[in-house]
Amino acid sequence: MNGITQLQFKTLEELFDYYNAELFGNQLQPCIVNLSRHRNAAGFFIFENWQSVKKGDKKHEISINPDTLSMGSEYWHSTLVHEMVHQWQYEYGKPSRYSYHNKEFAQKMKEIGLQPSSTGKPGGAETGQSMDHYQIEGGKFLIAFRRISTANLEALQLPYLNAKKVIHGFDDSTEEDTEQEETSEPTGKSKSGKKIKYMCPCGCKVWGKSGLELFCKICQADFTCDPDNVSIGLD
Template identity: 35%
Template sequence: MRPTQETYAELQQAFDLFNGELFSGELPACLFTLQREKKTDGYFSPNQFGRRHDGSKADEIALNPAYFGVVPIREVMLTLVCALVHCWQAHFGSPGRRRYCNREWADKLESLGVMPSKTGKPEGKRTGERIRGYIVEGGRFELACQKLLTAEFELSWADRFPARHVSAETLLAATEEEMSELEGAEIELADETPTKPSRTKYTCTTCETSVWGKAELQLGCRVCNSAYEVNEGEPA
């Protein structure tokens, strides 16, 4: 077995296909990492890595392996494509600050056959922190994803203890079909050491300042008069 080689070869295969099908092959090569960031399925960081000796730079695409065994592969690929849109923005557009998904990002994602939505449903906000989306039937992403999955593509390795890094809602939504191919890996859905954050982190939607407080507060920023939103990925 060569788990490192298998895992990164599969991610590179997916990157190459989506780059060609959705971005005309114009995206530069990225460096993949696996990061278990709480309630975060993935993210993009521009110029995160530098190559010794020649000064070359590479963007980072981080994916959370805890999701690999509890959501369909197409959902992992959706996370990848959302990151690729951030990559496209970094090189050819005008990205929002940090991980903010702005209107340009939302419009580009929609043009690829993914409808941006905070909730994953039609009424969700198109812009803001941690925006994902839902797949448009017959759209470019769905067609590209079908092409990838018909090429005997799979994610061979998955985190055996996803409950430590995935929301309870995601675990409850995991179906027998999604788990069937991973039975031999003995995926543990129960978290033996659950913790409940005592405070919630709120981040301003415009100037990105953050504050902490109890859950369900309605806060406004006195600097720019924008609303604070719950930063679900960083409980205190």
């Protein structure tokens, strides 16, 4: 008899394989699919985040926020595919800076049946730092997703869902919210009066003085400085 953990993560891996075949022509490399909570994020992709102990080869990670599992299979499945597009762009395209969604990303999303939207609704911006999406009726994603409800694909339905109910799992915080809540200097200014935005691969943002060395415990990677985002007198 399979254990609970084995069943849960085996299903996630098989879902990745299914959408890889249906939407990406099996182009994507094998990837570790994980469940982990990240405040205000439905999911994230981290390139080469895992390394083999014996062989030394590296694998990407796609992580889904388990809180989004209560929002319906269509949403969190599309979140998985959204992150798979990030993986496709890393392996075959030209990704922009960390967590930025450029025109190439938007085009690939639409090609596989997801409409990028900053609001998650029609009319939202297709490119930007914070990006949600919605499903395109008649698009490849919904066709593939709806096939899972048939009897021969029941094994692809996740056996355990998060019991916690959430309204929305996407990063919809404003830049002002980020500056106030995630600053590394909550009470004082740097000597220059300027603060710089630092970012990590999973999308966390921190504002602080120049020259900081920061490490993200979520994705186990260093923050990098974004010199294009400098603010004066944020306190």
